Amino acid sequence: MRKLAFGYSTRCNIRCEHCVAAGDIPDSRKMDPARAKELIVEMARAGVKGISFSAGEPFLYLDEILALVNLCKEMGIYTRIVTNSFWAKTPEASDKLVSQLKENGLCQLRLSYSKWHQKHVPPNNVVNAAGSCQRIGLNCFVSFVTDFSIEDDPHELFLRNHGLRFFPEPVIYAGRAAAFKPRNILTDYQANCCDMNPYLTPDLDMYACCDAGSHFSKTHFFYLGNLEDKTIEQLFIKTETNRLYNLIRTMGITTIASFAGMKAREIITYSKCELCKKLFDSPETLTRLQACLPQLEAWTR
Numbered sequence: 001m002r003k004l005a006f007g008y009s010t011r012c013n014i015r016c017e018h019c020v021a022a023g024d025i026p027d028s029r030k031m032d033p034a035r036a037k038e039l040i041v042e043m044a045r046a047g048v049k050g051i052s053f054s055a056g057e058p059f060l061y062l063d064e065i066l067a068l069v070n071l072c073k074e075m076g077i078y079t080r081i082v083t084n085s086f087w088a089k090t091p092e093a094s095d096k097l098v099s100q101l102k103e104n105g106l107c108q109l110r111l112s113y114s115k116w117h118q119k120h121v122p123p124n125n126v127v128n129a130a131g132s133c134q135r136i137g138l139n140c141f142v143s144f145v146t147d148f149s150i151e152d153d154p155h156e157l158f159l160r161n162h163g164l165r166f167f168p169e170p171v172i173y174a175g176r177a178a179a180f181k182p183r184n185i186l187t188d189y190q191a192n193c194c195d196m197n198p199y200l201t202p203d204l205d206m207y208a209c210c211d212a213g214s215h216f217s218k219t220h221f222f223y224l225g226n227l228e229d230k231t232i233e234q235l236f237i238k239t240e241t242n243r244l245y246n247l248i249r250t251m252g253i254t255t256i257a258s259f260a261g262m263k264a265r266e267i268i269t270y271s272k273c274e275l276c277k278k279l280f281d282s283p284e285t286l287t288r289l290q291a292c293l294p295q296l297e298a299w300t301r
Contacts, residue, residue: 002236003050003078004043004198005210008036008065011056013086014120018145020175020215028056029202033064037071039200039227044075046232052110054082054210055202059097066104073105080108082143086121088129098132109133113166114145115155123155127162142166147183170271174215184269191252192272198239204228208239209276216281243293244280251296253279259299260285 009030010021031039043051051072058065058081065081072079081101088094101109111126126142133140142159144166146152159166173182199210204227207213213222224235239245247256253275257267260279270278279285289296 001050002043002046002048003052004048004200004206005052005054006036006068007055007199007201008053008058008068009056009061009202011060012084013057013060014084014117016114016116016120016176018114018116018147018171018177018180020172020177030061031202031204033067035204036064036068039204039232040068040071040075040077042232044077046236048077048232048236050078050080050197052080052082052197052210054199057084057086059083059087062097062100066100069101069106070104078107079105080110081106082110082112083129084112084117084121085125085129088125088132089122091128091131094125094128094132095136098129098136098138102136102138106138109138109140111140111142112145113142113155113159114171115152116145118155123158127164130162130164140165143169145169145171147171147180148185149183170273172273173271174273174277178215182271182274185271187268189264189268190254192254192275193250193252194248194272194276196239196245196249198224198235200227206235208242208245216277218281219283219286221280221286243297244289247296248276251299255299256289256296259296260289 009028011028011030040051053065053068069079087097098109109129111129113126130140130142142164144156144159146168171177171180173180196208197210199207199213201214206224206227208222208224216222224238253272254267257275257279258264267275
């Protein structure tokens, strides 16, 4: 199923240290609303069945986002919005906005939560937002961004004590978080396959990966093109036919890293996104992998 992250705007009302946005200067790029609607119609014709409104804080442009969500409903596109919950100051305020989302056809609300977010947004806002979704019948979950440090324990306990459904999301060491010292993960030797849902920026640049793909500055490995020059269909075909992209989806990054010559004991110290950057933002490694694709594709246990 074709789906993507729709970066309507990069504007955000908080500035978290872990954010994949780079730099200290506020960035407030935004799509033209009419152009965004045209793109959603084009996406529906190209078979896109899921759109996640992300990037900056979507609810800084509430009316425009509601109109886009409503259009997606008409086009038969599943929608999700990622938010920091700044708007859920009280249960009443939260109920009002969630009711609007439900009426306009939103399918899921994703609430960002972390020790970094909660320096700017009270934790109870997340409780209010989740409570409204439960009362009004809108699917939601909490995205708990973590570096797996002991400092995160009370934040995880807060979510559990309030009965909130959450999923731990590893922090991505890109953008502002590039200054963080990564922790050795020491996970089991798992495949680390990735769905690689594309990401569309407000400037209409499209990347094959919605996480930190736009930060691969040495190789631009995930850059697909711009929608002023290419169609949605052309860029989706590009991501679906790239042999290395498909190996990331099916073979997994861990296996590719092993093929590239990394030691097993080194591989397990990286998170999935870190390992991906080490492999594919290295011009030398990328060139070597591209040169021996047939051998890599045949490299199975």
